[in-house]
Amino acid sequence: MKAYRAALLRFGDDHQPLYESDGLLVVGPDAHGRKVVRAVGDHDALIERFAGVAVEDLRGYLIAPGFIDLHVHYPQTDVIGAPAAGLLPWLENYTFPHESRFADKDYARSVADFFFDELARHGVTTALTFASSHPASVDAAFEVAQSRGLRFITGKVLQDRHSPDGVRDQTEQSLIDTESLIRRWHGVDRLGYAITPRFAPTSSEAQLRGAGELAAKYGDVWIQSHVAENHDEVKWVAELFPDARSYLGVYGDFGLLRERAVYAHCIHLDAHDRRLMKETGAAAAISPTSNLFLGSGFFDYAAADAAGMRYGLASDVGGGTSFSPFHTMMAAYYVGREGHTKPGLSLTPGQLWWQHTAGAALALGLQGVVGNLTPGNEADFVVLNPKATPLLARKTAQAGNLDELLFALIVLGDDRVVSRTVTA
Numbered sequence: 001m002k003a004y005r006a007a008l009l010r011f012g013d014d015h016q017p018l019y020e021s022d023g024l025l026v027v028g029p030d031a032h033g034r035k036v037v038r039a040v041g042d043h044d045a046l047i048e049r050f051a052g053v054a055v056e057d058l059r060g061y062l063i064a065p066g067f068i069d070l071h072v073h074y075p076q077t078d079v080i081g082a083p084a085a086g087l088l089p090w091l092e093n094y095t096f097p098h099e100s101r102f103a104d105k106d107y108a109r110s111v112a113d114f115f116f117d118e119l120a121r122h123g124v125t126t127a128l129t130f131a132s133s134h135p136a137s138v139d140a141a142f143e144v145a146q147s148r149g150l151r152f153i154t155g156k157v158l159q160d161r162h163s164p165d166g167v168r169d170q171t172e173q174s175l176i177d178t179e180s181l182i183r184r185w186h187g188v189d190r191l192g193y194a195i196t197p198r199f200a201p202t203s204s205e206a207q208l209r210g211a212g213e214l215a216a217k218y219g220d221v222w223i224q225s226h227v228a229e230n231h232d233e234v235k236w237v238a239e240l241f242p243d244a245r246s247y248l249g250v251y252g253d254f255g256l257l258r259e260r261a262v263y264a265h266c267i268h269l270d271a272h273d274r275r276l277m278k279e280t281g282a283a284a285a286i287s288p289t290s291n292l293f294l295g296s297g298f299f300d301y302a303a304a305d306a307a308g309m310r311y312g313l314a315s316d317v318g319g320g321t322s323f324s325p326f327h328t329m330m331a332a333y334y335v336g337r338e339g340h341t342k343p344g345l346s347l348t349p350g351q352l353w354w355q356h357t358a359g360a361a362l363a364l365g366l367q368g369v370v371g372n373l374t375p376g377n378e379a380d381f382v383v384l385n386p387k388a389t390p391l392l393a394r395k396t397a398q399a400g401n402l403d404e405l406l407f408a409l410i411v412l413g414d415d416r417v418v419s420r421t422v423t424a
Contacts, residue, residue: 001028066125076318100166212255283363287316312360
C-alpha cells in the first residue's frame with residue numbers, strides 16, 4: 001500500500017463535492033489484485049490506522065479523481081482546429097479524408113500513442129472513444145491502452161452509406177468485424193468495446209439492425225453514437241427515416257437505447273426524447289467546446305434534469321477545441337448560462353467537476369469503479385497544482401471556500417495544472 005497526503009476532492013452519493021484541506025488517500029491491492037482506494041479522509045483521523053504505510057507528502061497540491069472524457073475521436077487528433085462552416089462541411093472536408101489514413105495500423109498506432117500522451121497530460125484517465133471504420137484503428141488503440149494499463153473503451157465506426165471511399169464500410173463485413181473485435185478485446189484487462197454507428201445518416205437500416213442485434217447478444221458492451229447535434233443533421237435524419245418518431249427514436253427502433261448507451265450532443269431533443277433517455281438508461285455526452293465551435297446549439301441542462309437524464313462532459317476532439325477538462329468545464333458553464341428552458345442557469349463549480357468525473361462514470365455505468373475517490377474505486381487520480389501559473393497562484397491564494405478554489409481552477413486552469421496523472 002501507499003498513501004498520499006494532500007488536499008482531497010471526491011463526491012458523495014448526492015453528487016456534492018467532499019473536501020479535506022489536509023487529507024490522506026490510501027491505495028493498495030484489493031482481493032483480486034487491482035489497485036484501488038483503500039481509505040480516504042482527514043489525515044489526522046486516518047494516519048494512526050495506517051502506521052507503517054509509506055506516505056508521499058503532497059501538501060499544497062489537490063488530489064482529485066481522474067477525469068473521464070465521455071466522447072472523443074482519437075482519429076481526429078490532427079483535425080482539431082480545422083476551420084469549417086458547420087458539422088457536415090467539417091466532416092466532408094477534414095474528418096473523412098483524415099480518417100481514411102487509419103487503415104494503416106502503423107499510422108493508427110502512432111496517432112494513438114500521441115492521443116494517450118495528451119489524455120495523460122490533461123489528467124484524463126478514462127475515455128469513451130471513437131476509432132475509425134477500420135478494424136486496424138481499433139486494434140492499434142486497444143494495444144496502446146493495454147500497454148499503459150488504462151481503462152479505455154472504443155469501437156470500430158459503422159458507416160456503410162453516405163460516406164466517401166476510404167471510410168465507407170460494407171454492411172455484412174462491418175458487423176462481422178465488430179463481433180470479432182468484441183470477442184478479441186471486450187473485458188480484457190481494463191478494456192471495453194463500444195458498438196459505434198457514426199450517426200444514423202451514415203448507416204443503412206441493415207447495418208443499424210445488425211448493430212442492435214449485437215447489442216442484444218453482448219449486453220455488457222457499450223453503444224455510442226451521435227444524436228441531434230444540429231438542425232441540418234436532424235432534418236436529414238427525418239428525410240432518411242420518415243417512419244421514426246424522432247432522430248433519437250431511430251436508435252430506439254433498432255434496439256440501440258439501453259444502459260451503457262452514450263449519445264453525443266443531445267441538443268435538439270424534445271420532452272418525449274428526454275423521457276426515452278431516462279426510461280432506457282441511455283446517457284448524453286455533453287460536448288460544449290464542439291457545440292460552440294461548430295455553432296450547433298446549447299445543451300439544455302434544465303430540461304435534462306427535469307427528465308432525470310444521465311449525462312457527463314466530453315471534449316469531442318476534433319470537433320471540440322481542447323483536450324483540457326478545464327476548458328470543457330468552462331465551456332459547459334457558458335452553455336448553462338444560455339440554458340433553453342431556464343435562461344441564466346448557473347452551474348456550480350462542484351456540478352461542473354462532477355460531470356467530468358463521477359457523473360461521467362454514472363453515465364457509463366461505471367459508478368463505484370472509476371470517477372471517484374471512495375473506497376473500492378480503482379486508483380485513478382490526478383495531482384493538481386493550484387499554483388501552476390502566477391495568476392492562478394494569486395487567485396487560489398484568495399479562495400475563501402471550495403467553490404472559489406474549484407472555479408479558479410476551471411477558469412484559469414489548463415494542462416500546466418496537472419502535476420501528475422496516476423492510473424491503477
